[in-house]
Amino acid sequence: MTQPQPRFITAAGFAKLRSEYDELFAVERPKLVETISWAAANGDRSENGDYIYGRKKLREIDRRLGHLAKAMKAAKVVEPGAQGSRGQVRFGATVELADEEDNRRTLTIVGDDEADASAGRIGWSAPLSRALIGARVGDERIVRLPSGEKSYEVMAISYRG
CATH class of the missing domain: 3.10.50.30 (Transcription elongation factor, GreA/GreB, C-terminal domain)
Structure with a gap:
């Protein structure tokens, strides 16, 4: 497997990526998981808007977290x-x-x-x-x-x- 090309970034730009990742991972995602669990406990999931929307939003957050993680891993901070x-x-x-x-x-x-x-x-x-x-x-x-x-x-x- 080849190494990803380094993605040059300033220290401020890297801090912004890190901040977004931390916010999504530690705040947004846990809140959403809680909402989905609550909605799932309400019964029929096929017509449960909170559950359906929550699952869709969770996939979006997970995709963004994956993108941010890859970007940070490949980042080469240049001052x-x-x-x-x-x-x-x-x-x-x-x-x-x-x-x-x-x-x-x-x-x-x-x-x-x-x-x-x-x-x-x-x-x-x-x-x-x-x-x-x-x-x-x-x-x-x-x-x-x-x-x-x-x-x-x-x-x-x-x-x-």
Whole structure:
């Protein structure tokens, strides 16, 4: 059996996964099991909405717990502040970009499990991240997006943490 590919993640992203796992395992799941047991004791399970819904919800929680456990097992925590070459875009970098019309945006390259485009956090395997890795301030990168090619200039690079 092959080892799973490491899934790079920041310490904050790993803590968030761990917190969700702990909440589901120690709080949500036991409450649901209690509700299902109560509903099962009420007799006919075929028409018992609490029982049917509870079993469905329990399967969803168990699936999510399995996903989180796999993600945490494969996680390789990388501290953005510990990156050696701070002059280049690497995992954990916060990058200020300018497009052809000088529209600026700031992005942070994070693990795929903690990506949130609306908050400016993009997964390290996203096309834009892959194009930026290794870039320095002043470098121009062309990114192939579903909407076509777009050119970005790296204006600033910083590492937090």
